[in-house]
């Protein structure tokens with residue numbers, strides 16, 4: 001049998017995918033060390049200077065940087081000078097929508113150890129619970145550093161969804177927008193910067209709400225309210241928005257969340273779900289969509305990304321009519337739904 005070598009492009013591509021975790025882990029290392037911030041955007045630095053600034057030994061750092069440079073992340077010159085590439089530039093904390101938080105997050109202990117237990121999901125278990133003995137949000141509450149990293153990663157997610165949602169939907173008619181599970185308020189900040197009339201309220205868990213600094217509240221236009229959506233949602237908004245919230249939950253919990261919104265909403269209020277719609281055919285969909293779907297499985301078990309039909313069915317069950325799906329410049333779409341008047345629902 002002829003020997004199969006790396007001349008086979010399929011073999012070479014699969015080989016790199018098999019070792020993808022090594023790249024992710026090295027990216028976390030350099031992000032934790034702040035390497036990208038220590039290299040001037042338009043200049044460079046020497047290995048020794050960089051290692052000293054990071055407080056590490058030059059040689060192991062060089063080996064990591066060389067490996068990343070082979071993927072176009074940082075440039076390592078023959079003489080040892082280190083400079084930026086377009087990819088490494090995205091790891092600077094001052095890059096717009098920086099990917100530094102994502103680099104630190106994906107292989108942070110909570111997620112990393114849950115993925116080790118992925119097999120548990122195949123027989124109905126929840127990998128995160130097997131790894132940590134507790135649910136994801138309870139874990140984050142007990143690990144504040146990782147929780148704030150999660151909030152920062154959500155606010156600067158690679159999909160750039162908050163800016164895209166603000167640009168794609170006309171919020172000008174709203175006076176009050178509730179962002180349920182709105183994290184540190186990033187989506188509302190983008191929306192209220194673009195639309196001057198509305199005010200906003202974020203309902204999220206207590207530790208998340210408490211961590212938001214006053215300068216993030218746009219001079220009082222944003223209010224942070226601590227609470228659980230499962231205990232009810234306040235009344236009074238024109239728009240009830242949930243971005244990447246339902247994907248954290250299985251169908252039964254989604255039904256409870258939607259019911260809480262439906263109960264609070266006036267007849268003319270609207271519900272907006274910012275979600276990455278799952279394309280059932282993987283040949284047509286984006287890899288990031290299936291990766292986030294499996295991330296949900298690793299973290300929450302039954303939580304998942306959904307197709308339009310699955311959203312429609314959840315909404316119908318909860319007393320809403322799906323009105324339209326608004327695409328955005330990011331992979332996120334906005335599913336717009338309106339409460340159906342009691343007595344008008346299909347039986």
Ligand SMILES: C[S@@+](CC[C@H](N)C(=O)[O-])C[C@H]1O[C@@H](n2cnc3c(N)ncnc32)[C@H](O)[C@@H]1O
Nearest residue numbers: 154155181182183204205208227228229243244
């Ligand atoms: C995947 S994050 C999405 C954050 C934000 N909407 C965004 O798009 O960046 C889910 C959010 O739901 C919040 N959350 C989890 N359980 C909740 C609950 N019971 N009530 C309200 N918010 C909750 C989390 O703290 C987190 O901020």
